Structures are given as C-alpha cells and as structure tokens.
Amino acid sequence: MNLLPFGKLPAYKPRKFVPPTIDLGDWPQIAPLFDQLETRAAQCQSAADLERWLLDWSELAAALDEESSRRYIAMTCHTDNAEAEKAYLHFVENVDPQLKPRQFALEKIYIRRRDELHESQTENNNGTREAHPSENRYFVFDRDVKNHVELFRPENVALETGDAKLCQQYQKLTGSLTVNFHGDEKTLVQMGRYLEEPNRALRQEAWELVARRRLQEVDNFDEIFDQLIDLRERTARNAGFKNYRDYAFRRLGRFDYTPEDCTRFHDAVAREVMPAVRELQAARRHQLGLDKLHPGHLRPWDLAVDPQNRPPLKPFGQVGEMVSRTQKIFDRLDGELAGGFRQMQDLRLLDLDNRKGKAPGGYQQNLAEARVPFIFMNAIGQQRDVETILHEAGHAFHALAARDEDLHTYRNSPPIEFCEVASMSMELLGNEFIEEFYSAADANRARRVHLEGIIGIFPWIATVDAFQHWIYTHPGHSRAERAAAWLELMDRFGGDVDWSGYEAARANLWHRQLHIFTHPFYYVEYGIAQLGALQVWANSKRDKVKALADYKKSLALGGSRPLPELFQAAGCKFQFDAAAIRPLIQLAREELKKL
Numbered sequence: 370m371n372l373l374p375f376g377k378l379p380a381y382k383p384r385k386f387v388p389p390t391i392d393l394g395d396w397p398q399i400a401p402l403f404d405q406l407e408t409r410a411a412q413c414q415s416a417a418d419l420e421r422w423l424l425d426w427s428e429l430a431a432a433l434d435e436e437s438s439r440r441y442i443a444m445t446c447h448t449d450n451a452e453a454e455k456a457y458l459h460f461v462e463n464v465d466p467q468l469k470p471r472q473f474a475l476e477k478i479y480i481r482r483r484d485e486l487h488e489s490q491t492e493n494n495n496g497t498r499e500a501h502p503s504e505n506r507y508f509v510f511d512r513d514v515k516n517h518v519e520l521f522r523p524e525n526v527a528l529e530t531g532d533a534k535l536c537q538q539y540q541k542l543t544g545s546l547t548v549n550f551h552g553d554e555k556t557l558v559q560m561g562r563y564l565e566e567p568n569r570a571l572r573q574e575a576w577e578l579v580a581r582r583r584l585q586e587v588d589n590f591d592e593i594f595d596q597l598i599d600l601r602e603r604t605a606r607n608a609g610f611k612n613y614r615d616y617a618f619r620r621l622g623r624f625d626y627t628p629e630d631c632t633r634f635h636d637a638v639a640r641e642v643m644p645a646v647r648e649l650q651a652a653r654r655h656q657l658g659l660d661k662l663h664p665g666h667l668r669p670w671d672l673a674v675d676p677q678n679r680p681p682l683k684p685f686g687q688v689g690e691m692v693s694r695t696q697k698i699f700d701r702l703d704g705e706l707a708g709g710f711r712q713m714q715d716l717r718l719l720d721l722d723n724r725k726g727k728a729p730g731g732y733q734q735n736l737a738e739a740r741v742p743f744i745f746m747n748a749i750g751q752q753r754d755v756e757t758i759l760h761e762a763g764h765a766f767h768a769l770a771a772r773d774e775d776l777h778t779y780r781n782s783p784p785i786e787f788c789e790v791a792s793m794s795m796e797l798l799g800n801e802f803i804e805e806f807y808s809a810a811d812a813n814r815a816r817r818v819h820l821e822g823i824i825g826i827f828p829w830i831a832t833v834d835a836f837q838h839w840i841y842t843h844p845g846h847s848r849a850e851r852a853a854a855w856l857e858l859m860d861r862f863g864g865d866v867d868w869s870g871y872e873a874a875r876a877n878l879w880h881r882q883l884h885i886f887t888h889p890f891y892y893v894e895y896g897i898a899q900l901g902a903l904q905v906w907a908n909s910k911r912d913k914v915k916a917l918a919d920y921k922k923s924l925a926l927g928g929s930r931p932l933p934e935l936f937q938a939a940g941c942k943f944q945f946d947a948a949a950i951r952p953l954i955q956l957a958r959e960e961l962k963k964l
Contacts, residue, residue, distance in 0.1 A: 381740035450725030492933035576670035666867035670956035733764035763795030771927030783928035789898030828862035
C-alpha cells in the first residue's frame with residue numbers, strides 16, 4: 370500500500386556504491402556499507418582518493434535521508450494511519466539509533482585522514498604549505514563535521530530517539546483536534562477561515578470554540594513539553610554544556626552569530642517594529658468601528674478579518690485552481706523557476722489540501738537521492754494559502770537550484786537562515802503577479818495583508834525566540850513560572866490587543882507553535898531571513914533582472930559557503946540589529962501607504 374502522493378522516483382544520478390535493491394529500513398543490510406567505508410578510508414593515498422570516498426559516503430547518506438523523508442511524509446500525510454506511523458517509528462527506533470554512531474565514526478575517520486594526508490603532502494613538498502581543499506571547497510563541510518565530532522555522545526542517541534517520538538506525539542495530538550461548528554466537524558485549521566468573517570459575533574464564536582478545545586489539551590501539551598525539556602537538558606549536560614540553549618546553538622552550527630545577537634534582535638524589534646505594529650493596530654481598530662463601542666478594544670478574533678469588514682479574500686475554490694494560478698505567477702516571473710514547479714506537478718510532488726488526520730502546518734521536504742522537493746500544506750482557500758505555496762515553492766526552487774551539487778550535506782542542508790531567504794523572497798517576488806488570483810483591487814488588498822503580516826511576524830518571532838532562551842536557561846522551572854515568562858513576553862510584543870476574560874488561552878498560546886516542540890531554537894531564523902528577503906525585494910525595485918539573477922545564483926550555492934557569503938551572493942547584508950531593521954520596516958510602511 371503506497372501512502373505517498375508520488376510513486377517510485379529514480380535517483381538523479383545512478384548509484385555507484387549503494388546496491389540498487391537494498392532495503393534501507395533494514396539495519397543488517399545497511400551496516401556492511403558503513404563497514405566498507407571504514408575499511409576503505411585507511412586505503413586513501415591522496416586527497417583525490419579521499420574525495421572519491423567522501424562522495425560514496427554522501428551517496429549512502431542521501432539514500433538513507435530519502436528513506437527517512439518518505440516515511441516522514443507518509444506519516445504526516447496520514448497521522449491516523451497505523452501502517453504509516455509504524456513505518457516511521459520503525460526508522461526512528463531501529464535505524465536512526467544505529468545510524469548516528471556509525472555516521473559519527475565516519476566523521477572522526479574523515480577528520481583524521483584529512484589531517485594525515487595534509488601533513489604528508491606538506492612533507493613531500495619540503496615543508497611548503499599548499500592550500501588545502503578544506504580551505505575552499507570543503508571549508509564549510511570540514512567545519513560542520515568537526516562540530517559534530519566534538520558534540521557527539523553515544524549516550525545521547527537514545528535521548529534523541531525519545532525526543533523524536535515525543536515530537537511525533539505532539540504532531541499526532543495537534544492533527545487529531547477537531548470541533549463541532551454549526552453541525553459540522555471541523556479541523557482547527559479549517560476553523561481559521563471563520564476568523565476572516567465580517568460578522569464579529571461569528572468570529573468570536575469560532576475563536577472561543579477553538580480556544581476551549583485547545584485548553585482541554587493543556588495538560589497533554591505541557592506533559593509532552595516537560596518530557597522534551599528533560600531529554601534536551603540531559604542531552605546538553607552529556608555534551609558538557611551548562612544549558613540546552615548553548616548546546617543548541619552549537620548543534621545548529623550557528624558560527625556566525627550568538628545568543629547575545631539574538632537578544633539585540635529582540636530589543637531592535639521592540640524599538641523599531643512595535644511602533645509600526647501599534648500604528649497598524651490603531652488603524653484596524655478605527656476601521657472596524659471599534660472606537661465607537663464600549664469597550665472599544667481589539668480582541669483576538671479581530672486580528673485576521675479585513676479591517677473594512679469586506680468579505681474574506683477568496684483566492685481559489687479548489688486546490689487544483691491554486692496550483693494552476695501559482696504556475697501562471699512563475700510563468701510570468703521566470704522561465705526556469707516555472708519549469709521547476711511544472712516538474713513537481715508532473716511527478717505528483719504536492720500534497721496541499723487539508724483533511725482530517727493530516728498533520729498541521731506546511732513544509733518542503735527534499736527527496737535527497739532523487740534530488741527533487743516535495744511540498745506539504747493544508748490549503749483551505751485563504752490568502753494565507755497563497756503566501757504559503759509561494760513560500761514553500763521558494764524552498765523547492767532552492768533544492769532544484771542546488772541539485773547538481775554532489776555533496777549531500779551541501780545540497781540538502783544549507784543554513785536555515787538562508788533557506789528562509791529563498792522562501793520569503795519568493796513570497797515578495799511572486800506577489801508582483803498576484804493578479805493571477807485576484808482583481809486589481811483585491812490584489813492590492815492581498816499585498817497589503819502580506820506586508821502587514823511581515824511587520825506583524827517580527828514581534829511573534831521575537832516572542833517565540835526569547836521564550837525559548839528563557840525556557841532553556843531556567844532549568845527546573847515550574848509550569849506556572851513558564852506561563853508567567855510567556856505572558857511577560859506577550860506584554861512586550863503583543864501590542865494593543867485585549868485578552869480580558871481569556872487569560873488562560875493567552876497563557877497557553879505557545880502550545881500552537883510547532884517549532885517550540887519539534888524544532889527547538891529554530892525560529893529566529895525566520896526573522897534573520899525576513900530581513901534578507903526584504904533586501905532582495907528592495908533590490909528588485911531598483912533592478913528586477915539583477916535581483917532575480919543574484920537570487921538564483923545564491924540558491925545554486927546550496928550550503929557550500931558560510932552564511933555571510935550566501936547573503937552577499939544574494940545581494941544582501943547579513944545583519945539583524947536595529948540599523949538593519951529600521952530602513953526595511955520604513956520601506957514596508959511606505960509601500961503600505963501606496964496601497
């Protein structure tokens with residue numbers, strides 16, 4: 370039974386090392402390949418030998434990565450399917466724990482042989498030092514491998530397996546939540562459309578119903594999270610770190626910025642962005658006519674509706690319509706990008722509709738051996754769906770641009786901070802042709818919604834990131850202390866929204882943020898990248914052809930260069946302090962005035 374939207378995909382390049390018929394879910398078949406690599410490493414007599422060995426290792430890593438991705442995709446597409454869950458958990462419990470120590474062994478061997486060959490080369494050249502490949506082509510790879518070797522602890526493998534299983538429990542719980550609204554069962558994602566309805570009483574009814582449903586699961590969410598914190602703190606201690614935050618920064622390979630830089634980003638958002646947020650909220654309150662009411666406050670159910678009480682934007686009715694109109698945007702933007710999106714449709718690499726039993730959210734997943742991207746989302750006919758498909762397509766274009774890169778880690782693992790530049794830039798560049806979904810008036814309205822969303826997301830990013838800094842630098846905290854820390858951040862970054870009567874919902878709002886549970890510390894990247902994307906957009910206003918060429922050139926680099934160099938290739942500065950934020954927020958505000 371094939372639970373994937375797509376069928377068997379051919380490898381982008383024929384396998385040279387991994388047998389074509391191997392079962393990559395069966396560890397006894399996989400282990401001999403690691404044995405061969407370990408034995409062969411000692412036989413490498415030159416840098417060229419070591420490079421060939423490295424490409425065989427990369428081929429094996431890509432094949433295993435794709436096997437893992439296929440199982441993850443099937444599980445998230447069908448969280449209620451026992452077969453999909455069993456297959457995913459089998460890999461997590463029986464392959465990953467075996468795989469990690471063997472990968473670590475190869476990393477150690479690689480570092481040792483690289484250094485030995487380098488020393489031998491230096492001696493053969495009478496002490497004359499020649500440029501080593503790791504100083505250019507392999508600089509980033511060597512840096513990452515050295516970091517993995519220094520962080521790896523065998524005792525952490527079981528803890529990471531436990532972490533993955535708890536994350537799967539969180540996804541299963543969130544994917545299972547439904548409510549009965551006016552006689553129909555609705556997923557919480559489907560309920561989001563009612564927050565755009567002009568009828569304020571209906572919006573409130575829908576919002577309260579979802580809030581109550583989430584509050585019924587507070588103990589379950591907190592229990593999962595308490596267990597995750599325990600596992601993560603133990604993982605950090607095993608690796609010799611005083612807290613999980615500092616460990617996570619190293620594990621994520623954050624070589625180019627620090628926790629202190631993140632704190633400066635939080636402060637910059639409070640100083641440079643919050644005045645714009647409050648200005649937009651005041652305008653919304655006035656346009657909704659709330660100034661005439663008592664009390665005339667913005668409430669949580671007033672934040673998604675059109676402030677002029679127009680009906681919600683309806684970009685499409687069916688998912689197929691969304692796909693065809695998105696294709697037309699890319700046809701107008703760039704022929705090469707358009708061809709990539711068309712190929713994804715031909716290969717059925719899209720699962721875009723919302724349904725019961727499907728995990729929430731959206732993602733793009735690389736199929737590492739076929740070297741093609743897969744897009745997952747939960748479209749329900751909202752403007753947000755248009756933004757999401759453009760966003761995930763940006764990630765997909767990144768994967769396609771780098772597919773000729775043979776080193777798996779460069780192809781599949783660019784820095785997250787730059788991956789999101791690829792996706793967020795595509796939202797802004799694609800918006801130029803948003804008339805494919807709307808009339809001229811509604812297109813400008815959609816652009817306004819998008820730009821307001823960009824301004825509004827910075828405070829949420831700062832809140833989520835600062836919250837995680839607090840969580841993992843306050844070991845042993847209670848649930849009440851955690852809620853208090855969250856509420857303090859909501860006071861700082863929430864703006865002028867009245868939550869009176871719904872204090873419990875506000876205190877537990879973070880339960881809806883998947884990243885806090887499943888991808889710890891992966892969130893500030895969105896803020897860093899959004900600033901990069903705004904720079905790409907600003908560049909396109911000056912010279913569209915050059916801005917798009919720089920964008921595509923930077924994507925083709927994959928993860929082969931350090932983060933500041935990737936930003937530079939895209940025509941951007943790697944900077945996220947107040948000086949960087951100020952002119953970009955000003956540009957967004959100026960564009961909003963035009964709209």
